[in-house]
Amino acid sequence: MVLKDNHGRTVNYLRLAVTDRCNLRCFYCMPEHGIDWLQRKELMTYEEMLQLCEILVPMGIEKIRITGGEPFARKDFMQFLIKLSGIKGLKELTLTTNGVLTAPYIPELKRIGIKAVNLSLDTLDQNRFFAITRRDELDKVLHTMHELLKHDIHVKLNAVVMEGRNTEDIIPLAALTKNYPIAVRYIEEMPFNGNGEYKGLAWDHIKILDELKTTYPDIQKIADPQYSTSYNYQIPNHKGTVGIIAAYTRSFCGSCNRIRITPQGDLQTCLYADGSLNVKDLLRAQQTAEDIQQAIKQAILNKDKDGRIAEQKRAATSSQTSMASIGG
Ligand code: SAM
Ligand code: SF4
Secondary structure, three states, X not given: OXXXXXXXXXXXXXXXXXXXXXXXXXXXXXXXXXXXXXXXXXXXXXXXXXXXXXXXXXXXXXXXXXXXXXXXXXXXXXXXXXXXXXXXXXXXXEEEEOOOOOXXXXXXXXXXXXXXXXXXXXXXXXXXXXXXXXXOOHHHHHHHHHHHHHOOOEEEEEEEEOOOOOHHHHHHHHHHHHHOOOEEEEEEOOOOEOOOOOOOOOOOHHHHHHHHHHHOOOOEEOOOOOXXXXXXXXXXXXXXXXXXXXXXXXXXXXXXXXXXXXXXXXXEOOOOOOOXXXXXXXXXXXXXXXXXXXXXXXXXXXXXXXXXXXXXXXXXXXXXXXXXXXXX
């Protein structure tokens, strides 16, 4: 079955945030003291999330990415993932993690068929890592990267590029692709730091590419996979690739294939939109799978044409949102 929105786009990708809690405090995502964490009863249970995915996969959702908050910060996350990996018809299961708690679970990730993991790493420098995440955990993240590679799990390294914070890491991160078959992806900073302060975008995708060209003038454009959110490049003779995600500029909305479910069960048809339907409420009201599918279909039909339109319609309070409560 193919799920389409009102603008003819196929929707086949779910990003499911399993928690809003996190063991880091990346300043672009949440304040130092954290956010108003959801109470347990507000969170979707693992059973509810499984039920929901069982409903979504037959509708045309082929790929699920688990995100958060930090997925491994939620108790018994691995048991949930094992069950999720068993859903019939699901073609791809992936996750996004900060890598601090991840390494011990890698053999199990491999066993259940996880082929790719997005690892968030903004800097290779210990002091800058601490300044950005407010925690001293760089070694663990690097260890996770090496373990993933050792287990032949593809690594996409996500780095948010921020003026005065980590622009000196743009080149060292790209240099990692010389010997490692990883995809380093630079992300434009978005206004989701949980306190509503956003100074505007200092480093857009054009500036990031210009910076890469200062050291790698012969960097080559390579084909972007279908539904790719990144513009992709390769430095000659490097094993890996680099990509730039125009997450704030929003140039990829025309091929958007995704929906999001927040930890409390809100269906968001765009990162910049408010939730349009609470699926946890439907599940708890014991609605039938058919009724829930119908409600989800309707919400997807109403998906905004692009992120600018979605943002204009958002409630004023949404400017205080943390990325940890949407999932990125
Ligand atoms: N905790 C996990 C992690 O950090 O990988 C998963 C959740 S995190 C919210 C998902 C992604 O969103 C990360 O790659 C993170 O860098 C990115 N992110 C968070 N806040 C952002 C912001 N304000 N602008 C751009 N990307 C952001
Ligand atoms: Fe935690 Fe990920 Fe947000 Fe950093 S970006 S605070 S690791 S949820």
